[in-house]
Amino acid sequence: MMADSSGTPVQADLTTQVVISPTDASLDDVGETVEVDIGVRDVTDLYSAWLQVTFDPSVLQVQDADPRPGAPGVQIDPGDFLDPMKQIVVVNEADNAAGTIEFAVTQVHPAEGRSGSGVLATVVFEAVGGGSSPVHLADVELLDDTQADPLE
Numbered sequence: 001m002m003a004d005s006s007g008t009p010v011q012a013d014l015t016t017q018v019v020i021s022p023t024d025a026s027l028d029d030v031g032e033t034v035e036v037d038i039g040v041r042d043v044t045d046l047y048s049a050w051l052q053v054t055f056d057p058s059v060l061q062v063q064d065a066d067p068r069p070g071a072p073g074v075q076i077d078p079g080d081f082l083d084p085m086k087q088i089v090v091v092n093e094a095d096n097a098a099g100t101i102e103f104a105v106t107q108v109h110p111a112e113g114r115s116g117s118g119v120l121a122t123v124v125f126e127a128v129g130g131g132s133s134p135v136h137l138a139d140v141e142l143l144d145d146t147q148a149d150p151l152e
Contacts, residue, residue: 017041018051018140025060025135027127033063036123036135040081045113045144048106049120050091056133057099063124076103081118086111100138113145
């Protein structure tokens with residue numbers, strides 16, 4: 001859902017989509033992996049994004065994109081749709097016990113909002129059980145540079 005600068009919900013541009021590809025992670029063997037992209041299509045002036053994603057933790061687990069000891073927890077890989085030189089990842093937490101991912105990214109001044117289509121983040125899932133798991137967007141907030149509180 002989009003919001004104006006006062007926090008009031010507004011109708012998003014009907015052509016803008018946030019998509020997960022593929023939406024269903026089917027892995028045959030334990031230990032097998034699949035990359036899932038979270039992207040935007042036909043967005044205008046995107047400055048920041050916040051996403052919540054769910055999955056079945058009895059079937060899938062998120063592989064840590066940043067296994068350094070100084071980066072505790074499990075993170076996903078930020079995409080390159082927002083300017084990689086001017087973006088800051090604000091929240092990047094995967095909870096493999098709960099089957100949730102929370103990811104928030106913003107650009108910093110003097111970056112301009114980005115338009116078009118591209119990848120906001122990539123998740124590498126590993127099979128821990130048989131079957132398939134839908135990967136759902138539980139909540140989304142997209143802000144342009146007039147709505148975001150840019151970090152200066």
